[in-house]
Amino acid sequence: MASTLPALPQSRHLAQPIPGPRSRELQAQRNGEVTSAFGTTLPVFIDRAEGGILQDVDGNRIIDFASGIAVTSVGATNAFVQARVAAQLERFTHTCFMVTEYEGFTEVCRWLNAHTPGSFDKRSALFSTGAEAVENAIKIARAATGRPNVLVFDEAYHGRSLLTMAMTAKENPYKLGFGPFPEQIVRAPNAAPLRWPGGAANAAAEALAEVEGILADHGPESFAAIVIEPIQGEGGFLVPAEGFLAGLRSIADAHGIVFVIDEIQAGMGRTGTLFASEHEGVEADLIVTAKAIGGGLPLSAVTGRAELMNAVHPGGLGGTYAGNPLACAAALGVFEAFEDGSLLDAARVIESVVRAHLEPLLDSVPVVAEVRGRGAMMAIEFADPVTLEPRADVTKAVVAACHAAGVLVLSCGTYGNVIRLLPPLVIGTELLEDGLRVLAEAIVRQSAEASALRDVATA
Structure with a gap:
């Protein structure tokens, strides 16, 4: 879609004091x-x-x-996003995928299944916001395992809904005055090198030992999911010590826990790879995406192992605006922009x-x-x-x-x-x-x- 507006100069300019x-x-x-x-x-x-x-x-x-x-x-x-959204806008804006289906939803899921880390058979589900996707990842993990508990980490941020506020670490402004929160959320230390008490070189090994101890205290068989951001966003852009994500992957495997990686802020090319977890060579059972995948339109997704994604009963996942046609068109434009x-x-x-x-x-x-x-x-x-x-x-x-x-x-x-x-x-x-x-x-x-x-x- 060709813009009718003149190009916006790519230079800083103060015409008035800010705010004007x-x-x-x-x-x-x-x-x-x-x-x-x-x-x-x-x-x-x-x-x-x-x-x-x-x-x-x-x-x-x-x-x-x-x-x-x-x-x-x-x-x-972005020209790819604008063109696809404009074309979709001419056809229709909404039908609700759970009522009558449309191809864009399936195409977005196909791309995510093909491009998220992991060579196993995958399925995807689309939603509207990051918090909504995180909550649905927990629903999927609980349905697949029959377990209640969820392990999250210090400095984590996963959203503003009641469940994701419980998963989020920071009190003010995200949680202040909004409790009580859902239970079955257990917190562990993140292996952040700068402030790790035992020194940066020991952060991964010592943090993993603490995770094992926390799981043992609660009973590892009670945990449905371990959820972590590959680089923590609101918590301070904390890059975990090398080996920490891989160690969590091993712990999850040992105890039959679903390993969930929240790529909402770090994913879709932000870190120089399509997904930040690629830097660590770690594959999640479920990966959560949002933010940049919609190119400015609200879209989020959970992508993961087919046997986990299909463990939920028919009708158990959904949402009126989940995978809206315009948002799906925008996502296909985003994917096109990354092709070269x-x-x-x-x-x-x-x-x-x-x-x-x-x-x-x-x-x-x-x-x-x-x-x-x-x-x-x-x-x-x-x-x-x-x-x-x-x-x-x-x-x-x-x-x-x-x-x-x-x-x-x-x-x-x-x-x-x-x-x-x-x-x-x-x-x-x-x-x-x-x-x-x-x-x-x-x-x-x-x-x-x-x-x-x-x-x-x-x-």
């Missing part, structure tokens, strides 16, 4: 109509988005290091550029504790250089400075002390480097100011 007057006007209207329970990272209203740029209603062009929280990986105006491999190459280039700009800060800025991640899923953590006490104050100041300069970044982490970078895979290198320069300068300046304020406060 029109955004402030719209924000006032929003406050009178929308519940205050919806938070806002940057209170600007977007008029257009293309490539690595978000243009707001005041004419500001903001560098996008968020991709709608890892959703618009192929770009917010260039987007995976782009993710790896993004990582090298990010590391080149941010890793030197490890030696020059004391509160920069770690630069980590894979592909276009990178993060920088701020902490006291001696005690590793989280420095959320530095994170907050750096984020604010970047936003004022026209670079959209997101914070994350259990302690709010991590900045995560999720640029669209189609971002140009020149634009990426401009945003990284703004970020690096903000880190140097704001960390020095925050440390000086802390010194005065403790004097």
